Amino acid sequence: MRKILLMGNPNVGKSVVFSRLTGVYVIVSNYPGTTVEFRKGHMKLGKEQVEIIDVPGAYTLEPTCKAEEVAVEMLKETRPGDIVINIVDATNLERNLYLTLELMERETPVIVALNLWDETKHKGITIDVPGLERWLKVPVVPTVAVTGEGIKELVDRFPEARTPKIRKHTRLERWEDIGKIVKEVQTLVHHHHTFLERLQDLSVKPASGLPIAALVIYLAFKTIRFIGEGLIGYVCEPIFEFFTPFLMKLSVLLGSSGFLHDILIGKLIDGEIDFVQSFGLLTTGLFVPFGMVLPYIISFYLILSVLEDFGYLPRLAVLVDNIMHHMGLHGYAIIPTLLGLGCGVPGIMATRILESWRERFIAATLIAIALPCAALQAMIIGILGKYGSGPIATVYGTLFAVWFLLGLILNRFVSGFSPELLIEIPPYRLPPLRTLLKKVWMRVLGFLRDAVPIVLLGVLIVNILYILGVFDSIAAFTAPVITGLLGLPKEAIVAVLVGFLRKDVAVGMLVPLNLTVKQLIVGCVVLSMFFPCIATYIVLIKEVGWKGMLAATGIMILATILVGSLLNLLL
Amino acid sequence: MRQLPLTQMEEGRSGIVVEIMGGIGALRRLELLGVRVGRKITKISGMFMRGPVTVQVDHTQVGIGFGMASKVIVEVKE
Numbered sequence: 289m290r291k292i293l294l295m296g297n298p299n300v301g302k303s304v305v306f307s308r309l310t311g312v313y314v315i316v317s318n319y320p321g322t323t324v325e326f327r328k329g330h331m332k333l334g335k336e337q338v339e340i341i342d343v344p345g346a347y348t349l350e351p352t353c354k355a356e357e358v359a360v361e362m363l364k365e366t367r368p369g370d371i372v373i374n375i376v377d378a379t380n381l382e383r384n385l386y387l388t389l390e391l392m393e394r395e396t397p398v399i400v401a402l403n404l405w406d407e408t409k410h411k412g413i414t415i416d417v418p419g420l421e422r423w424l425k426v427p428v429v430p431t432v433a434v435t436g437e438g439i440k441e442l443v444d445r446f447p448e449a450r451t452p453k454i455r456k457h458t459r460l461e462r463w464e465d466i467g468k469i470v471k472e473v474q475t476l477v478h479h480h481h482t483f484l485e486r487l488q489d490l491s492v493k494p495a496s497g498l499p500i501a502a503l504v505i506y507l508a509f510k511t512i513r514f515i516g517e518g519l520i521g522y523v524c525e526p527i528f529e530f531f532t533p534f535l536m537k538l539s540v541l542l543g544s545s546g547f548l549h550d551i552l553i554g555k556l557i558d559g560e561i562d563f564v565q566s567f568g569l570l571t572t573g574l575f576v577p578f579g580m581v582l583p584y585i586i587s588f589y590l591i592l593s594v595l596e597d598f599g600y601l602p603r604l605a606v607l608v609d610n611i612m613h614h615m616g617l618h619g620y621a622i623i624p625t626l627l628g629l630g631c632g633v634p635g636i637m638a639t640r641i642l643e644s645w646r647e648r649f650i651a652a653t654l655i656a657i658a659l660p661c662a663a664l665q666a667m668i669i670g671i672l673g674k675y676g677s678g679p680i681a682t683v684y685g686t687l688f689a690v691w692f693l694l695g696l697i698l699n700r701f702v703s704g705f706s707p708e709l710l711i712e713i714p715p716y717r718l719p720p721l722r723t724l725l726k727k728v729w730m731r732v733l734g735f736l737r738d739a740v741p742i743v744l745l746g747v748l749i750v751n752i753l754y755i756l757g758v759f760d761s762i763a764a765f766t767a768p769v770i771t772g773l774l775g776l777p778k779e780a781i782v783a784v785l786v787g788f789l790r791k792d793v794a795v796g797m798l799v800p801l802n803l804t805v806k807q808l809i810v811g812c813v814v815l816s817m818f819f820p821c822i823a824t825y826i827v828l829i830k831e832v833g834w835k836g837m838l839a840a841t842g843i844m845i846l847a848t849i850l851v852g853s854l855l856n857l858l859l
Numbered sequence: 860m861r862q863l864p865l866t867q868m869e870e871g872r873s874g875i876v877v878e879i880m881g882g883i884g885a886l887r888r889l890e891l892l893g894v895r896v897g898r899k900i901t902k903i904s905g906m907f908m909r910g911p912v913t914v915q916v917d918h919t920q921v922g923i924g925f926g927m928a929s930k931v932i933v934e935v936k937e
Binding site: 347348350352379380382383386411413459463488489492493494497602605606607609610618619708709710711712713715 | 870884885887888889890891892893895903904905906907908909910911913917918919920921922923924925926927
């Protein structure tokens with residue numbers, strides 16, 4: 289099958305073009321490095337089926353980072369008949385043409401899409417498209433991928449893709465050529481600064497940027513909580529209450545106890561179904577994912593997506609660069625960190641935007657140990673919320689302290705170097721509501737598809753193991769640590785073990801133990817820090833290797849027991 | 860005309876990049892983001908305590924770590 293490669297600088301909209309061509313949705317954001325691995329899809333060209341590949345963004349074919357290495361590899365693998373669509377940010381013609389010129393020196397035929405064409409108008413940029421075509425000797429098509437403008441013409445002109453096969457130039461020669469081309473085809477007229485542009489500048493100046501950042505983070509947390517609680521109180525709980533009588537009938541039908549009853553309904557608490565404690569497949573198994581976690585998944589990803597698509601995150605990266613340096617990272621590590629607050633899997637994957645192994649190891653280890661995922665946070669808020677905001681603040685405060693201190697320690701002891709921040713900061717953009725909702729929906733769908741079956745499986749396994757009495761012997765074995773050091777009842781080990789599967793289910797299992805507030809706090813912190821769920825673990829191994837994973841695991845065990853014991857002593 | 864490192868330039872001032880000191884790696888990466896010799900850049904902000912510098916080049920803003928920014932020499936009008 290013929291291949292069509294989408295190549296271009298980071299954050300020019302390659303993934304949007306990919307979605308347009310293939311109909312396959314991929315997550316897109318307004319910051320460089322959203323796509324860290326390539327994706328494949330298909331489209332029909334006449335009667336022919338072709339493969340479309342969304343290549344990670346690259347500024348050059350002489351790689352300066354991992355994403356660029358991937359891009360170069362993919363270009364090398366092309367065969368006769370394959371073509372490259374070079375997607376160019378029309379508002380940054382000069383810088384983007386460097387990659388274009390490099391592509392012209394290669395064998396694979398090229399066609400250029402001048403994307404973000406609509407933005408050139410507001411910015412006072414005029415580009416002479418036929419003129420640019422004459423210079424480059426390949427087709428040039430203006431496009432606005434988000435609206436679909438120009439995509440059809442682009443596809444129609446695929447057969448015209450050509451290999452100019454110019455001789456290999458030096459770096460300086462390329463920049464010289466680019467200077468000439470840009471001078472000839474681009475005219476700039478002065479335009480007045482828009483409100484968004486003024487806001488852009490204010491967001492990175494320390495005097496205004498730091499208050500703005502504090503406000504943004506505060507509002508983000510408040511809104512996430514507000515929407516999450518709202519969905520739980522007004523939508524989820526009423527739905528479950530509506531179904532309670534039916535479940536009670538089923539419970540009676542099953543004889544109120546026995547094997548099948550315990551698996552489906554669970555234990556009755558004072559003769560009633562308790563959605564958190566009963567622990568049957570149809571009660572807790574459904575209530576945890578749909579009644580407690582899903583509302584927070586929706587609200588978290590809604591807010592994260594707004595921040596991503598608006599373009600705020602790279603600016604936050606500039607503001608926190610200083611602090612992150614003390615942790616062996618630079619500011620851009622804030623992006624994997626924030627993604628990790630949603631789920632460890634995309635969080636750790638996103639550490640690929642960092643340049644060195646050392647940075648990736650530190651960032652991934654911190655995500656695995658100190659960052660609770662959204663599902664876990666939802667449960668923490670769910671079970672600690674009724675004791676006021678103090679206990680929740682203690683859990684968050686402890687985890688934040690662990691994150692920061694562990695970063696300081698890792699920075700001292702992990703060898704290697706951490707490069708400096710150097711990032712392109714995209715303009716603020718108002719994301720179309722449809723794009724935004726689609727992104728939230730895809731992430732929610734991911735949760736429903738990947739997490740819910742595992743929650744149910746977890747509940748099932750726990751019930752079966754309980755009935756078989758397996759946990760008693762394990763509990764006796766681990767009691768010295770769990771009870772002696774952490775001050776939790778020895779049965780809490782079951783929650784720790786279930787944490788391998790799903791953290792949300794694990795926190796839910798603390799409830800039937802009738803813990804004190806202090807024990808709940810210790811339990812939540814220990815469950816957050818100790819072993820991320822299996823999905824996160826696999827990604828961790830993939831990204832930092834076995835050696836890195838073993839080191840991270842050692843640190844994790846030590847840190848968890850230390851912090852848990854300290855909390856037990858101090859609270 | 861005087862020459863000074865980007866880190867010492869005042870916020871809001873513009874200047875022409877005259878030299879980028881340091882290794883070829885940093886030089887190439889800066890070039891690819893538009894910060895290269897002969898280009899006019901405007902400093903948007905500099906974070907205190909050796910924080911990164913943000914500059915405007917044409918229609919892009921670029922965040923540059925302090926160490927790297929101190930190696931970018933800019934010529935400004937008095």
